[in-house]
Amino acid sequence: MALTLGEIVAALGGELHGDPALAVNRLAPLDTAQPGELSFLSNPRYRQQLAGSQAGCVIVAPALQDEARSRGACITTADPYLYFARLTRLWKERHAGESGARIHPSAAIDPGAHIDPTARVGALCVVERGARIGAGTVLKARVVVAEGCVVGERCVIQSGAVIGGDGFGFALHEGAWEKIEQLGAVRIGNDVEIGANTCIDRGALDDTVIEDGVKLDNLIQVAHNCRIGRNTAIAGCTGIAGSTAIGANCTIGGAAMIVGHITIADNVNISAGTFVSRSIRQPGTYTGVFPMDDNVSWEKNAAALRQLYRLRERVKALEKK
Amino acid sequence: MALTLGEIVAALGGELHGDPALAVNRLAPLDTAQPGELSFLSNPRYRQQLAGSQAGCVIVAPALQDEARSRGACITTADPYLYFARLTRLWKERHAGESGARIHPSAAIDPGAHIDPTARVGALCVVERGARIGAGTVLKARVVVAEGCVVGERCVIQSGAVIGGDGFGFALHEGAWEKIEQLGAVRIGNDVEIGANTCIDRGALDDTVIEDGVKLDNLIQVAHNCRIGRNTAIAGCTGIAGSTAIGANCTIGGAAMIVGHITIADNVNISAGTFVSRSIRQPGTYTGVFPMDDNVSWEKNAAALRQLYRLRERVKALEKK
Amino acid sequence: MALTLGEIVAALGGELHGDPALAVNRLAPLDTAQPGELSFLSNPRYRQQLAGSQAGCVIVAPALQDEARSRGACITTADPYLYFARLTRLWKERHAGESGARIHPSAAIDPGAHIDPTARVGALCVVERGARIGAGTVLKARVVVAEGCVVGERCVIQSGAVIGGDGFGFALHEGAWEKIEQLGAVRIGNDVEIGANTCIDRGALDDTVIEDGVKLDNLIQVAHNCRIGRNTAIAGCTGIAGSTAIGANCTIGGAAMIVGHITIADNVNISAGTFVSRSIRQPGTYTGVFPMDDNVSWEKNAAALRQLYRLRERVKALEKK
Numbered sequence: 001m002a003l004t005l006g007e008i009v010a011a012l013g014g015e016l017h018g019d020p021a022l023a024v025n026r027l028a029p030l031d032t033a034q035p036g037e038l039s040f041l042s043n044p045r046y047r048q049q050l051a052g053s054q055a056g057c058v059i060v061a062p063a064l065q066d067e068a069r070s071r072g073a074c075i076t077t078a079d080p081y082l083y084f085a086r087l088t089r090l091w092k093e094r095h096a097g098e099s100g101a102r103i104h105p106s107a108a109i110d111p112g113a114h115i116d117p118t119a120r121v122g123a124l125c126v127v128e129r130g131a132r133i134g135a136g137t138v139l140k141a142r143v144v145v146a147e148g149c150v151v152g153e154r155c156v157i158q159s160g161a162v163i164g165g166d167g168f169g170f171a172l173h174e175g176a177w178e179k180i181e182q183l184g185a186v187r188i189g190n191d192v193e194i195g196a197n198t199c200i201d202r203g204a205l206d207d208t209v210i211e212d213g214v215k216l217d218n219l220i221q222v223a224h225n226c227r228i229g230r231n232t233a234i235a236g237c238t239g240i241a242g243s244t245a246i247g248a249n250c251t252i253g254g255a256a257m258i259v260g261h262i263t264i265a266d267n268v269n270i271s272a273g274t275f276v277s278r279s280i281r282q283p284g285t286y287t288g289v290f291p292m293d294d295n296v297s298w299e300k301n302a303a304a305l306r307q308l309y310r311l312r313e314r315v316k317a318l319e320k321k
Numbered sequence: 322m323a324l325t326l327g328e329i330v331a332a333l334g335g336e337l338h339g340d341p342a343l344a345v346n347r348l349a350p351l352d353t354a355q356p357g358e359l360s361f362l363s364n365p366r367y368r369q370q371l372a373g374s375q376a377g378c379v380i381v382a383p384a385l386q387d388e389a390r391s392r393g394a395c396i397t398t399a400d401p402y403l404y405f406a407r408l409t410r411l412w413k414e415r416h417a418g419e420s421g422a423r424i425h426p427s428a429a430i431d432p433g434a435h436i437d438p439t440a441r442v443g444a445l446c447v448v449e450r451g452a453r454i455g456a457g458t459v460l461k462a463r464v465v466v467a468e469g470c471v472v473g474e475r476c477v478i479q480s481g482a483v484i485g486g487d488g489f490g491f492a493l494h495e496g497a498w499e500k501i502e503q504l505g506a507v508r509i510g511n512d513v514e515i516g517a518n519t520c521i522d523r524g525a526l527d528d529t530v531i532e533d534g535v536k537l538d539n540l541i542q543v544a545h546n547c548r549i550g551r552n553t554a555i556a557g558c559t560g561i562a563g564s565t566a567i568g569a570n571c572t573i574g575g576a577a578m579i580v581g582h583i584t585i586a587d588n589v590n591i592s593a594g595t596f597v598s599r600s601i602r603q604p605g606t607y608t609g610v611f612p613m614d615d616n617v618s619w620e621k622n623a624a625a626l627r628q629l630y631r632l633r634e635r636v637k638a639l640e641k642k
Numbered sequence: 643m644a645l646t647l648g649e650i651v652a653a654l655g656g657e658l659h660g661d662p663a664l665a666v667n668r669l670a671p672l673d674t675a676q677p678g679e680l681s682f683l684s685n686p687r688y689r690q691q692l693a694g695s696q697a698g699c700v701i702v703a704p705a706l707q708d709e710a711r712s713r714g715a716c717i718t719t720a721d722p723y724l725y726f727a728r729l730t731r732l733w734k735e736r737h738a739g740e741s742g743a744r745i746h747p748s749a750a751i752d753p754g755a756h757i758d759p760t761a762r763v764g765a766l767c768v769v770e771r772g773a774r775i776g777a778g779t780v781l782k783a784r785v786v787v788a789e790g791c792v793v794g795e796r797c798v799i800q801s802g803a804v805i806g807g808d809g810f811g812f813a814l815h816e817g818a819w820e821k822i823e824q825l826g827a828v829r830i831g832n833d834v835e836i837g838a839n840t841c842i843d844r845g846a847l848d849d850t851v852i853e854d855g856v857k858l859d860n861l862i863q864v865a866h867n868c869r870i871g872r873n874t875a876i877a878g879c880t881g882i883a884g885s886t887a888i889g890a891n892c893t894i895g896g897a898a899m900i901v902g903h904i905t906i907a908d909n910v911n912i913s914a915g916t917f918v919s920r921s922i923r924q925p926g927t928y929t930g931v932f933p934m935d936d937n938v939s940w941e942k943n944a945a946a947l948r949q950l951y952r953l954r955e956r957v958k959a960l961e962k963k
Contacts, residue, residue, distance in 0.1 A: 027825060027847050085813035088823035088846075106750045108427045108444035108462070123750035123768045124784075126444045126462040126480070140807070141750070141768040141786050142445075144462050144480045156821070158807040159768070159786045160839065165461070165479040165517035168538040168556065171406035175570060176534050176552050179477070179514065181409035183348060193821065196807035196841040197481065197861075199517040199539040199557075204409075205348050213818050217810040218841040219518075219863045219881070221540045221557040221575075231818050235810065236841075236863040237881035237899065239540070239558035239576045241593070249817060254863075255881045255899040255917075257558065257576040257594045271619075272883070273899045273917040275576075275594040275610045288613030289917045291623045292930030298913075300630040302933045309942040311633055312953055318639050318960050429748045429765035429783070447765045447783040447801070463766075465783050465801045486782070486800040486838035489859040489877065492727035496891060497855050497873050500798070500835065502730035504669060518802065520838040520860040520878075525730075526669050540839075542861045542878040542896075560861070560879035560897045562914070578879065578897040578915045592940075596897075596915040596931045609934030612944045621951040632954055639960050 003094060005057055005073060008038075012086050017065060018073025022056055027084075027091060030055065041068070042081035059083050104141075113145075122159070131164075134190065146202065152190035158218065160197035163188070167201040167208075167224025167242060180204060182224060189213070195220060195236060217254070229266065324415060326378055326394060329359075333407050338386060339394025343377055348405075348412060351376065362389070363402035380404050425462075434466075443480070452485075455511065467523065473511035479539065481518035484509065488522040488529075488545025488563065501525060503545060510534070516541060516557060538575070550587065645736060647699055647715060650680075654728050659707060660715025664698055669726075669733060672697065683710070684723035701725050746783075755787075764801070773806075776832065788844065794832035800860065802839040805830070809843040809850075809866025809884065822846060824866060831855070837862060837878060859896070871908065 006020030028037040030046055033055035040059035041050055050058065050067055057073035059080045068074035077083040103109065104123040112129035115121060119133045122141040127133060131145045134153035139145070143157045146164030151157065164186045170177035184203025188210045194200070195218035200208060202224060209227045210216075217236035222228065226240050229248035234240075238252055241260030246252075250264060253272025258264070262276070267283035270276060274288045293301065304311070327341030349358040351367055354376035361380035362371055371379065371388055378394035380401045389395035398404040424430065425444040433450035436442060440454045443462040448454060452466045455474035460466070464478045467485030472478065485507045491498035505524025509531045515521070516539035521529055523545060530548045531537075538557035543549065547561050550569035555561075559573055562581030567573075571585060574593025579585070583597070588604035591597060595609045614622065625632070648662030670679040672688055675697035682701035683692055692700065692709055699715035701722045710716035719725040745751065746765040754771035757763060761775045764783040769775065773787045776795035781787070785799045788806030793799065806828045812819035826845025830852045836842070837860035842850060844866060851869045852858075859878035864870065868882050871890035876882075880894055883902030888894075892906060895914025900906070904918070909925035912918060916930045935943065946953070 029847055032848065079813075079815070082813045082815050082820065085811075085815075085820045085822045088825060089821065091825060092823040100752075104750065106427075106748075108425065110421075123770075124445055124463075124766055128444075128462070141770070141788070142463065142766075142784065142804075146462070146480070156808070159788070159804045160481060160518065160802060160807075160841070162463075162480045162517040162539075165481075165539060166477070166514075168516065168536070169406075170514075170536055170554065171400075171403045173400070173403050173406075176512070177514075177536050177554060178403060178406045179410065180406045181413040183409060183412060191818070193808075193812075193819075195810065196804040196843070197518050197540075197802065197839050199481070201517070201539065205350055206353065215810070215812055215819050217863075217865075218804075218807060218843065219540060219839075219861060221538075223538075223557065233812065233819060235883065236865065237558070237879070241556065241575055254883055254901075259575075259593060271616065272901060274613055276613055277610070278613075285616040286613055287616045287619040288611045289619075289623070289919070290611045290930040290932045291627050292916055292918055292920075292928050293627060295913065295927040295929045297627070297630075298929040298931075301626060301628075302931070304629040304633045305626065305943060305947065306933050306935060306939070307633075307943075308629070308946040308950070309939075311636060312946045312949075314636050314640065315953060315956050315960070318636070319956065427748075429746065431742075445766055445784075449765075449783070463784065467783070467801070481802060481839065483784075483801045483838040483860075486802075486860060487798070487835075489837065489857070490727075491835075491857055491875065492721075492724045494721070494724050494727075497833070498835075498857050498875060499724060499727045500731065501727040502734040504730060504733060518839050518861075520802070522838070522860065526671055527674065540861060542859075544859075544878065558879070562877065562896055580896075580914060592937065595934055597934055598931070599934075606937040607934055608937045608940040609932040610940075610944070611932045612948050614948060618948070622947060622949075625950040625954045626947065628954075629950070632957060635957050635961065639957070 002036075003091070005038075005075070008087065008090070009075060011090050012083060014059070014075040014077040014083055015062075016073070016075050017069050018057060022073055024056060027088065028055065030058070035072075038087075040080045040084040040087075042079075042084070059087070116153075128164075140196075146186075148185040149187070149202065150185065151188045152192065152212070154190055155188060155192045155194070157194045158196040158198070161194050162197075162199045163194070164202045165199055167204050169204050169224065169242075184208065184224070186210070189230075192216075198222075201242075211248070223260065235272065323357075324412070326359075326396070329408065329411070330396060332411050333404060335380070335396040335398035335404055336383075337394070337396050338390050339378060343394055345377060348408065349376065351379070356393075359408075361401045361405040361408075363400075363405070380408070437474075449485075461517075467507075469506040470508070470523065471506065472509045473513065473533070475511055476509060476513045476515070478515045479517040479519070482515050483518075483520045484515070485523045486520055488525050490525050490545065490563075505529065505545070507531070510551075513537075519543075522563075532569070544581065556593065644678075645733070647680075647717070650729065650732070651717060653732050654725060656701070656717040656719035656725055657704075658715070658717050659711050660699060664715055666698065669729065670697065672700070677714075680729075682722045682726040682729075684721075684726070701729070758795075770806075782838075788828075790827040791829070791844065792827065793830045794834065794854070796832055797830060797834045797836070799836045800838040800840070803836045804839075804841045805836070806844045807841055809846050811846050811866065811884075826850065826866070828852070831872075834858075840864075843884075853890070865902065877914065 002023040024038040025036040033039040039055040107125040110129040116135040128147040130148040137155040149164035169180035189212035198220040200222040211230040213231040215233040221239040223242040225243040232250040234252040235254035237255040247266035258276040262279040269285040271287035323344040345359040346357040354360040360376040428446040431450040434448040437456040449468040451469040458476040470485035490501035510533035519541040521543040532551040534552040536554040542560040544563040546564040553571040555573040556575035558576040568587035579597040583600040590606040592608035644665040666680040667678040675681040681697040749767040752771040758777040770789040772790040779797040791806035811822035831854035840862040842864040853872040855873040857875040863881040865884040867885040874892040876894040877896035879897040889908035900918040904921040911927040913929035
């Protein structure tokens with residue numbers, strides 16, 4: 001279950017400085033890698049770990065060739081992190097065991113669902129009537145793709161995700177809520193990843209849309225009628241309320257909360273924990289998080305904060321004197 | 322798979338202005354509706370879309386009859402949104418395909434559970450011993466109703482919801498946590514909707530109670546011993562800690578966090594993202610969210626916030642001069 | 643289905659003041675307990691409920707013996723809450739019905755998984771190849787333990803939990819995200835509890851580690867490469883980003899958000915709703931929550947907050963005069 005450096009470079013390119021016959025037993029972080037293991041250095045923050053690393057081989061940028069070579073083998077490549085990403089895929093592919101049935105026999109697939117012959121459906125998944133799963137897509141265990149929802153090609157959907165639950169729509173009538181049936185579906189593009197226990201609700205009338213290349217982490221809520229643009233990545237525990245449109249190439253930090261019926265432009269970065277209460281028209285980084293402090297200081301500041309506009313009035317009064 | 326305007330009005334009432342034989346193929350939003358489609362206008366904000374809409378028919382309030390009629394058919398009714406809600410239900414009912422088994426054969430139903438003959442249980446659900454599912458209730462796919470928990474009539478429970486997990490209760494003993502078995506259950510009233518992957522924990526001794534007409538969105542946590550009052554609606558990603566009692570007819574925005582052992586009165590509105598740290602005795606709207614800003618401005622304000630009580634002292638000192 | 647006071651004291655110790663033949667039908671809170679029921683008093687806050695309680699017997703500290711005895715039977719013990727915890731376990735054990743199959747026939751267990759003969763696996767669980775479940779551990783319904791993940795002894799994993807989903811790792815290449823396969827696993831120690839629909843991602847290279855005695859509530863996200871130290875307890879809806887190390891004996895309140903690549907010392911308490919943006923080196927309590935207010939006051943304070951650093955400048959200017 002090992003790969004030689006020669007096999008790795010033959011598959012992925014890069015320039016090898018060292019013995020092509022050297023066997024790699026494992027990929028490992030720089031600080032804990034052992035002689036039979038391969039590591040990488042991409043973030044300059046960790047450069048000081050390089051000299052001391054016992055890794056048998058390290059993937060580095062060309063500028064670090066001498067430094068890396070002085071301690072063992074290295075592979076040089078313009079983008080070591082990308083190389084490492086591809087190496088993990090090669091590694092997984094070479095080390096996969098018997099892959100078992102393409103569609104796990106325990107999955108509940110409606111006869112009216114369409115699953116591409118190259119897709120894989122894990123144990124205890126549910127794929128309902130009219131749902132479509134594209135070529136090369138993988139549903140891990142216990143995924144639901146509900147009625148009429150479409151998942152594109154080469155997607156990965158982690159366990160427990162629910163694609164196509166009902167959107168949260170009710171009309172108030174004499175103090176009680178009457179359900180609005182959600183007649184739309186969910187349309188997911190190609191190369192999308194959806195995290196464990198993440199929920200994407202079906203649209204009320206039109207579809208909820210996740211465009212190509214979007215990456216969603218775990219425990220995210222995407223409400224009905226949202227649209228998430230191409231290659232946008234969203235970290236875990238984030239909630240996106242209904243009918244909000246997020247642009248392409250955005251990054252959204254964990255536990256952000258985005259209100260409904262707003263628009264976020266392309267190339268916007270939302271910091272983790274930020275509550276987004278209005279549309280964002282300009283690219284940039286946006287934040288709104290209460291700074292953590294020791295509890296005693298926080299209590300004093302929070303108390304002052306509750307009187308802040310009065311404090312501003314007092315300053316105004318002083319200025320007038 | 323179409324309904325005529327005549328059929329719709331016969332089923333739901335309202336006053337039809339136009340040809341009862343006109344066939345509707347789809348319900349659609351005002352701005353994208355096509356001639357064979359039916360839309361509605363309830364929020365005055367969208368009134369300017371009315372004149373330009375290509376919808377074959379629009380549901381409007383009587384005051385807008387002339388404006389709507391000038392561009393095609395319309396149905397007038399006092400509450401267009403409510404009419405639309407009912408129309409979605411009629412639509413769904415008329416367009417449902419073969420509904421399959423009432424209890425999906427893949428569901429794991431304990432012989433000691435009781436499921437009303439009119440309830441429906443989706444694929445891969447688990448209904449444990451002593452659990453009861455009321456008349457007309459629908460469990461979508463992959464719902465858990467654990468031991469002894471009771472779900473009322475006409476409820477809808479979305480996929481992945483867990484009703485009756487153990488409450489989070491431990492006693493600290495010499496630095497380690499000893500489990501407190503959760504001997505209560507969950508009691509859910511009638512006409513309740515529970516969202517995808519939402520969790521409602523069983524009570525420690527008494528039951529956790531969700532009253533009639535409550536609507537819970539996705540990924541909500543309701544801890545042990547909570548009580549949520551009649552017709553309260555709670556948006557996604559909200560957490561409610563143990564033993565908190567929420568009144569009737571409240572609305573709670575998404576990603577709110579409500580601490581344990583407090584009481585919230587009837588008719589309280591909590592804004593999305595708000596941390597509720599104390600009981601609320603008076604109806605009204607309550608908010609506590611850090612305002613989002615561009616990151617540079619946020620950093621400056623956050624730094625100042627950490628010294629806020631000192632700033633207040635400085636203002637005090639100035640005032641004394 | 644009752645226990646006598648004599649049986650309880652014989653099993654759990656403590657000093658009984660009252661009739662050992664008295665039968666207890668139920669454990670109940672002090673304020674609602676009936677004569678055939680047993681309650682406890684540990685929090686002095688509820689002491690005023692003692693005199694009026696109709697409970698047939700109350701568990702109290704020795705100092706309250708006379709007060710408790712004056713109204714009925716009591717059991718005295720140094721730590722009434724701990725005694726109560728143990729009593730709930732005794733109660734559950736004595737009242738458990740037929741326990742059914744050790745491994746529910748609907749569970750999807752890979753032949754290459756190892757499940758200890760004393761472990762229990764609930765309905766519709768998935769245990770993948772190479773996963774290991776330790777002695778006495780209980781997986782409730784619909785739990786996923788993915789490939790190669792290890793769960794120790796005497797753990798309880800609530801329904802819907804996903805152990806070993808892929809960590810959220812991608813390398814950006816020409817605007818698109820390339821997946822980094824997650825080659826590590828999840829290692830969970832002994833006596834760990836994991837809540838409903840909680841997600842623990844597998845490590846990128848090394849494992850994600852949950853140490854002995856950790857208690858995780860529902861809907862928690864633990865990202866790849868995290869380590870959570872012994873006996874730390876974390877309340878629901880909390881998110882922990884990748885590669886963060888949390889010490890032992892910490893408590894983390896609900897809906898906290900902890901950023902990645904930081905370290906939190908032992909014996910740290912994080913208040914609910916706090917965003918933890920940096921390492922914490924010292925034990926103590928840390929908080930960062932926007933104080934809730936009525937909406938009108940909040941709006942005024944939030945507006946002032948957006949100008950806070952300017953206000954500070956104005957105060958500085960006044961001080962210079």
